[in-house]
Structures are given as structure tokens and as C-alpha cells.
């Protein structure tokens with residue numbers, strides 16, 4: 327049970343933030359980072375009245391379609 331500390335900075339390559347559009351009537355979204363080695367445990371996020379939600383793990387942004395249309 328040994329865990330090595332992960333280095334966040336590798337070679338200066340920054341992955342662009344992914345933006346995912348969701349339906350207007352969606353109240354919650356689930357994010358797992360897309361699975362694979364870059365994934366993370368499944369986390370549910372609630373919009374809580376807002377038009378967007380951001381994943382604390384991978385930085386993905388979930389934006390409602392209505393926000394995209396109006397903005």
C-alpha cells in the first residue's frame with residue numbers, strides 16, 4: 327500500500343477545458359473524467375439553479391443549452 331505523490335506539472339502541456347452541453351431540464355450531471363487513466367471517481371454535480379456546473383476533478387464545464395443559446 328504505497329502511494330507515490332503525483333506531479334501535476336509534466337511537460338507544460340495543458341489539456342484544454344472540455345465543455346459539455348446538456349439539456350435545459352437536466353438538474354444533475356455526472357462526471358468521471360471520461361474514464362481511462364485520465365478519469366476520476368464518478369461525481370454528481372447539481373446545477374442548483376445555475377446554467378452551468380464545473381467538475382472539481384477534471385475542470386470540465388457542463389453548460390445548459392439555454393445558456394448557450396442566450397449567450
Ligand SMILES: [Zn+2]
Nearest residue numbers: 357359381384
Ligand atoms: Zn470530471
